[in-house]
Amino acid sequence: MARVAFLGLGVMGFPMAGHLAAAGHEVTVYNRTAAKAEAWSSRHKGRHATTPRAAAKGAEFVMACVGNDDDVRQVCTGEDGAFAGMAKGAIFVDHTTVSAQVTRELAQSAREAGLGFVDAPVSGGQAGAENGQLSIMCGGSEQDYAAAEPVMAAYARICRRMGDSGAGQLTKMCNQIAIAGLVQGLAESLNFAERAGLSIPEVVEVISQGAAGSWQMQNRHKSMAEGKFDFGFAVDWMRKDLGICLSTADETGASLPVTALVDQFYKDVQQMGGGRWDTSSLIARLRR
Numbered sequence: 110m111a112r113v114a115f116l117g118l119g120v121m122g123f124p125m126a127g128h129l130a131a132a133g134h135e136v137t138v139y140n141r142t143a144a145k146a147e148a149w150s151s152r153h154k155g156r157h158a159t160t161p162r163a164a165a166k167g168a169e170f171v172m173a174c175v176g177n178d179d180d181v182r183q184v185c186t187g188e189d190g191a192f193a194g195m196a197k198g199a200i201f202v203d204h205t206t207v208s209a210q211v212t213r214e215l216a217q218s219a220r221e222a223g224l225g226f227v228d229a230p231v232s233g234g235q236a237g238a239e240n241g242q243l244s245i246m247c248g249g250s251e252q253d254y255a256a257a258e259p260v261m262a263a264y265a266r267i268c269r270r271m272g273d274s275g276a277g278q279l280t281k282m283c284n285q286i287a288i289a290g291l292v293q294g295l296a297e298s299l300n301f302a303e304r305a306g307l308s309i310p311e312v313v314e315v316i317s318q319g320a321a322g323s324w325q326m327q328n329r330h331k332s333m334a335e336g337k338f339d340f341g342f343a344v345d346w347m348r349k350d351l352g353i354c355l356s357t358a359d360e361t362g363a364s365l366p367v368t369a370l371v372d373q374f375y376k377d378v379q380q381m382g383g384g385r386w387d388t389s390s391l392i393a394r395l396r397r
């Protein structure tokens with residue numbers, strides 16, 4: 110069992126840190142809004158600290174799941190950031206979805222400070238985090254990955270090293286590109302069913318068994334039919350991810366026409382006040 114710090118107790122981080130404690134690791138958490146850290150330590154075995162630096166002190170592994178590029182930079186190298194508290198040889202594992210560029214930049218700073226760094230974005234959503242069944246795609250040295258993998262096992266269904274620093278984030282971009290058009294297609298299908306006078310649950314029961322079936326259909330059709338979106342993966346985060354995909358595609362020459370279009374549809378959802386709604390809220394835009 111290891112001494113582990115966890116930074117960022119949001120929708121994803123809160124249950125992920127809980128799985129580490131349940132697996133028997135010695136866990137110290139940090140959250141910017143202290144009330145969430147207090148709530149976490151009242152529910153789980155573990156301590157909370159008031160800065161990333163304090164949480165990281167004495168930890169062999171420091172995991173983070175915060176927001177965007179700037180947020181990760183801040184918790185790593187900002188004032189009272191984790192890197193300043195970590196002992197040489199300790200490994201930073203970043204579960205945030207960020208650009209490959211910031212990942213490589215922070216991995217380099219970590220190396221210079223004698224620290225390890227693994228980019229390890231996740232897929233599987235709020236339910237995957239709560240059930241400890243996340244898909245984790247990693248980048249970093251073979252040595253850092255091999256050391257961190259048994260710790261990540263506390264909440265992983267599958268965990269793979271995809272290559273050097275940034276390869277995990279590039280794989281996560283593939284994941285988001287594959288999801289964007291699919292969720293729009295699902296929203297159009299369910300909205301079409303509704304307007305044609307069909308029952309969404311009955312339609313899904315039949316078509317989910319065939320070629321149209323997907324994780325999104327299985328896990329989101331009910332809440333989409335009910336118009337419930339106050340959970341899950343926030344539209345604001347999806348736009349951050351799609352922005353990263355689109356700018357990386359510019360660099361690599363890949364064409365992402367559908368991804369670019371769906372990004373604009375999510376902008377509409379933000380303008381409807383849905384920045385914190387789950388990404389399945391694309392259907393709300395079609396119902397206007």
Ligand code: NAP
Nearest residue numbers: 117118119120121141142175176180205206234235342346
């Ligand atoms: P969330 O519920 O909004 O939580 C974000 C967490 O990061 C909060 O604990 C927040 O602290 C903290 N944070 C943000 N900026 C910070 C900063 N500058 N310094 C310190 N702490 C900061 O988000 P989430 O849904 O857990 O997502 C977290 C990351 O995982 C994102 O990169 C997202 O794209 C990715 N992700 C999410 C899902 C999902 O289904 N939700 C799935 C896969 C990947 P406060 O409590 O103080 O705001």
